Amino acid sequence: MRSVNSVIVVASLVICLGVAATAQSPISAPQSRDAGAQALVNPATEKKIDALLAQMTLEEKVGQLNQYSSPFDVTGPAPGQGARKIAYEQIRAGLVGSMLNVNGAEATRKAQQLAVENSRLRIPLIFGHDVIHGYKTIFPIPLGEAASWDPAAVERSARVAATEASAAGIHWTFGPMVDIARDARWGRIMEGSGEDPFLGSQMAAARVRGFQGKDLAALDTIAACAKHYAAYGFAEAGRDYNTVDISENTLRNVVLPPFKAAADAGAATFMNSFNEIGGIPTTGSSHLQRDILKGEWGFKGFIVSDWGSIGEMVRHGYSADMAEAARQAMTAGSDMDMEARAYIGHLAALVKSGKVDVKLVDEAVRRVLRVKFALGLFDDPYRYSDAAREKAATLTPANLAAARDAARKSIVLLKNDGVLPLDKQVRSIAVIGPLADDKDSPLGNWRGQGAANSAVSLLEGVKAAVSPGTKVLYAEGAKLVTGPRNFGAPSVFNTTDRSGFPAAVEAARAADVVLLAIGEDAFQTGEGRSQADIGLKGPQDELFRAVIEANKKVVVVLMNGRPLTIGHVAEAVPALVETWFLGSESGHAIADVLFGDYNPSGKLPASFPRLVGQLPLYYNHKSTGRPGPEPGVTWSHYTDVSNDPLYPFGFGLSYTTFTYSEPKLSTPEIDANGQLQVTVTVTNSGQRAGAEIVQLYVRDLVGSVTRPVKELKGFQRIELAPGQARDVTFTITPADLAFYTARGRWEAEPGAFKVFVGGNSRDVKEASFTLR
Numbered sequence: 001m002r003s004v005n006s007v008i009v010v011a012s013l014v015i016c017l018g019v020a021a022t023a024q025s026p027i028s029a030p031q032s033r034d035a036g037a038q039a040l041v042n043p044a045t046e047k048k049i050d051a052l053l054a055q056m057t058l059e060e061k062v063g064q065l066n067q068y069s070s071p072f073d074v075t076g077p078a079p080g081q082g083a084r085k086i087a088y089e090q091i092r093a094g095l096v097g098s099m100l101n102v103n104g105a106e107a108t109r110k111a112q113q114l115a116v117e118n119s120r121l122r123i124p125l126i127f128g129h130d131v132i133h134g135y136k137t138i139f140p141i142p143l144g145e146a147a148s149w150d151p152a153a154v155e156r157s158a159r160v161a162a163t164e165a166s167a168a169g170i171h172w173t174f175g176p177m178v179d180i181a182r183d184a185r186w187g188r189i190m191e192g193s194g195e196d197p198f199l200g201s202q203m204a205a206a207r208v209r210g211f212q213g214k215d216l217a218a219l220d221t222i223a224a225c226a227k228h229y230a231a232y233g234f235a236e237a238g239r240d241y242n243t244v245d246i247s248e249n250t251l252r253n254v255v256l257p258p259f260k261a262a263a264d265a266g267a268a269t270f271m272n273s274f275n276e277i278g279g280i281p282t283t284g285s286s287h288l289q290r291d292i293l294k295g296e297w298g299f300k301g302f303i304v305s306d307w308g309s310i311g312e313m314v315r316h317g318y319s320a321d322m323a324e325a326a327r328q329a330m331t332a333g334s335d336m337d338m339e340a341r342a343y344i345g346h347l348a349a350l351v352k353s354g355k356v357d358v359k360l361v362d363e364a365v366r367r368v369l370r371v372k373f374a375l376g377l378f379d380d381p382y383r384y385s386d387a388a389r390e391k392a393a394t395l396t397p398a399n400l401a402a403a404r405d406a407a408r409k410s411i412v413l414l415k416n417d418g419v420l421p422l423d424k425q426v427r428s429i430a431v432i433g434p435l436a437d438d439k440d441s442p443l444g445n446w447r448g449q450g451a452a453n454s455a456v457s458l459l460e461g462v463k464a465a466v467s468p469g470t471k472v473l474y475a476e477g478a479k480l481v482t483g484p485r486n487f488g489a490p491s492v493f494n495t496t497d498r499s500g501f502p503a504a505v506e507a508a509r510a511a512d513v514v515l516l517a518i519g520e521d522a523f524q525t526g527e528g529r530s531q532a533d534i535g536l537k538g539p540q541d542e543l544f545r546a547v548i549e550a551n552k553k554v555v556v557v558l559m560n561g562r563p564l565t566i567g568h569v570a571e572a573v574p575a576l577v578e579t580w581f582l583g584s585e586s587g588h589a590i591a592d593v594l595f596g597d598y599n600p601s602g603k604l605p606a607s608f609p610r611l612v613g614q615l616p617l618y619y620n621h622k623s624t625g626r627p628g629p630e631p632g633v634t635w636s637h638y639t640d641v642s643n644d645p646l647y648p649f650g651f652g653l654s655y656t657t658f659t660y661s662e663p664k665l666s667t668p669e670i671d672a673n674g675q676l677q678v679t680v681t682v683t684n685s686g687q688r689a690g691a692e693i694v695q696l697y698v699r700d701l702v703g704s705v706t707r708p709v710k711e712l713k714g715f716q717r718i719e720l721a722p723g724q725a726r727d728v729t730f731t732i733t734p735a736d737l738a739f740y741t742a743r744g745r746w747e748a749e750p751g752a753f754k755v756f757v758g759g760n761s762r763d764v765k766e767a768s769f770t771l772r
C-alpha cells in the first residue's frame with residue numbers, strides 16, 4: 001500500500017527579504033537581528049542597572065568582569081594564605097563577578113553567601129560550569145548527538161542537563177560548542193556538531209533552546225554560551241590552540257552561521273577562543289566581537305574570555321604585557337575575564353590613566369548584570385541552589401530514559417552484510433575488546449559531573465538484552481592506550497601488552513558471533529587531545545586480526561570521539577557500528593540497536609577519511625580549477641589515495657532500505673519573492689519499519705566568490721513502514737540561497753542552481769533551477 005504524506009520543510013532560518021531586486025542584481029537577504037538576546041533587554045531592568053552602576057566604584061565594576069575557577073573548598077574553612085586567600089577575600093569585597101567549577105547546591109549556596117552577605121552592594125555571583133553533554137545523567141558526546149540529525153532530541157538532552165545543573169546551583173553552561181570542525185585530528189571535534197554549517201546551526205539553536213528554555217528566570221533553565229568565537233576548529237594541522245588563517249569568506253559562510261543561529265536562538269553569552277585569525281587573537285578582535293556580534297547581530301548578552309585567553313595575547317606576541325592585553329581585550333569587546341586576572345589586575349588603573357574609557361567598562365558590566373537579572377539572581381541569589389531539588393531532579397528514570405533514547409538515535413550503522421540485527425536467542429556471543437566492559441569511556445570527555453565508571457557497559461547491555469539461554473563470553477583482549485585524565489596529566493599512556501590475546505581468541509572461537517568493542521579511550525579526544533594518527537591505537541589492530549582469524553562473524557562496535565581511519569577494519573568485517581561515546585545508557589542503547597529493538601537511523605556529521613593525510617576533509621569543498629578526474633596527473637588529487645572519504649558526510653545505513661525518486665520541482669525558475677518546492681518520493685523498499693533522514697543539498701553554479709560543490713540546506717526525519725512511500729517536500733526561498741558575497745553582504749545571487757536529494761551527501765538525485 002502506498003501512503004502519501006506531504007511534509008513541508010522550510011529549509012533554513014526565515015530571513016526577511018529586502019526590496020525586490022532588478023533582473024540580475026543580487027537579492028538582498030539581510031541576516032535577521034538577534035531576536036533572542038533582545039529579550040535580555042527591558043526598560044525596567046536597564047533602569048535598575050543604571051541605578052547600580054551609579055553606586056559602584058570603579059573597582060567594583062571591574063570585579064563584575066572578573067571570573068575565577070573555584071579556588072578552594074567553599075564549604076570548608078577560609079583558606080589561610082596565597083592566591084586562594086586572595087580570591088576568598090576578593091569575593092567578600094565584591095571584586096569577583098563569577099565563578100566556575102563550584103558544584104552542588106550546598107557549595108554554590110556557601111559561595112554565594114560569601115558574596116551577598118559580605119560585599120557592599122550584595123551583587124550575586126553567577127556560577128558557570130561546562131555542562132556539555134549532561135550534568136550527572138550523561139548524554140552522547142555532542143558529535144554523536146549531531147549524528148541523530150534530530151534537533152528535538154538534542155533540545156531535550158540540553159533540557160535535561162539544564163534541569164539537573166540548575167538544581168545544583170549552576171546558572172550558566174559553557175555550551176553549546178558550535179565550532180565547525182573539518183579535521184579529525186583536532187581533539188575537540190567531539191564537542192561540536194561536525195563539519196557542516198547548516199546541521200551545526202540546527203544543533204546550536206536546539207541546544208540553546210534546551211538550556212535556556214522559554215524563560216531564563218525559570219528555576220530549571222540556565223544561560224547558554226556559544227563557543228569558541230571564532231574559528232577555533234580551524235587550527236592548522238588540527239593541533240589544538242594552533243594558528244588559524246582563514247578568509248573573511250570562510251569565516252562568514254562556514255564558521256559563523258552556527259554562532260549566528262545560537263545568537264538568534266537567544267544565547268545569553270558567548271565565549272571567545274584561544275586562537276588568532278590572520279594575526280589577531282580573537283580575544284583582541286574588535287571585528288568579531290564589536291563589529292559582527294554586538295554590532296551587526298545586535299547581541300545584548302556578554303562575552304566571556306576563554307580560560308586565560310586575555311593573558312595569552314602576551315604569548316601570541318600581540319600584547320607587550322598583561323596591562324596591554326587587558327586594554328586590548330576590553331577595547332575589542334571581551335566583557336569578562338576568565339582566569340587571566342588581567343582585568344582585576346589592570347583595568348582600574350587603565351581607566352584612571354585614560355587608556356581605557358570607563359564607558360567601555362560600564363557597558364561590559366551592564367551586559368553581565370543583564371544576564372544576572374534575567375536569571376532572577378537579584379530576586380533571590382540562592383534560588384537555584386536547592387539541595388532537595390538537586391536530589392529529586394538528578395539521575396531520574398525519566399532522565400536516563402531520555403539519555404537512552406538520544407544514544408540510540410546517535411548510533412550510525414556503517415556496514416552490514418546481513419549479520420545484524422542479532423537474534424536474542426543466539427546460543428553464544430563473545431563480547432571482546434578493551435571497550436567491551438568499559439564503564440567509563442562511554443561517558444566521553446567533558447562529562448560534567450557524571451560519576452566515573454557510571455555508564456552501562458556494552459557487556460552489561462548485552463547481558464540484559466539476550467535470552468536466558470544465551471551464553472555470554474567476555475574477554476578484554478587488550479588494554480586501551482589511554483588519554484590524559486586531566487589537564488595536568490602526562491600526555492598518553494601507551495601499551496603493547498598482548499597477554500590478553502589468547503583468552504580473546506578462545507572466546508571468539510567458542511562463540512556463534514563476536515562483538516568486538518574497539519576505538520578510543522574517552523580522554524583521547526577533547527581539549528588538548530589532538531592526534532596526528534587517528535587509527536586504532538596500541539595493540540587493537542592486532543587484536544582485531546587475531547579475533548577475525550578465529551571467527552569471521554565479527555561485529556565491530558566502535559567507540560570514539562572523532563572519525564577514525566578504519567578502512568581495513570570495515571573491509572574485513574561483516575558489520576561495523578559507530579557508537580561514539582554514548583553516555584550513561586551506552587550499553588543498553590547499543591544492545592537496542594544490535595538486537596533490532598531499535599532500527600538505526602543516525603547519519604555521520606563528519607566525513608570519515610581513508611587516510612589521515614586527506615585531512616582536512618569535508619563534503620562541501622570547492623570545485624578548484626582542476627576538479628577532475630582526468631587522465632594523467634594534472635588535476636587536484638592524491639596519487640596514492642582517492643579524494644573520496646571512506647564514509648561521506650550524511651552517511652548511515654538502516655536495517656531496511658530506502659529508495660528515492662527523481663526530485664520534482666514546482667517551477668524551474670524563481671524570482672526574488674518566489675519560492676520553489678522540491679519533492680521526492682521516498683520508499684521503504686526493505687522488510688522493516690525504519691527512519692530515514694532525507695537530505696537536501698544545493699549548488700550555486702557561479703558566484704561572485706566561488707561556492708561549494710554541495711551545501712546542505714534542509715533535512716527531514718521520516719518514519720516508514722515496509723513498502724510505505726512518502727512524498728517529502730522542501731521549500732527553497734532566495735533567503736536559503738543567500739551567502740556572504742564579494743560585495744560583503746548576505747545576499748542571493750541570480751543564476752543557475754543544482755539541487756540534490758538523497759540519504760547522504762554522495763548518493764543523491766539532482767535537478768536544476770534558476771534564480772532570476
Ligand code: BGC
Nearest residue numbers: 100130174227228306307527
Ligand atoms: C575551554 C573552554 C571551557 C573553559 C572552562 C577552557 O580551557 O577551552 O571550552 O569552557 O576551559 O572550563
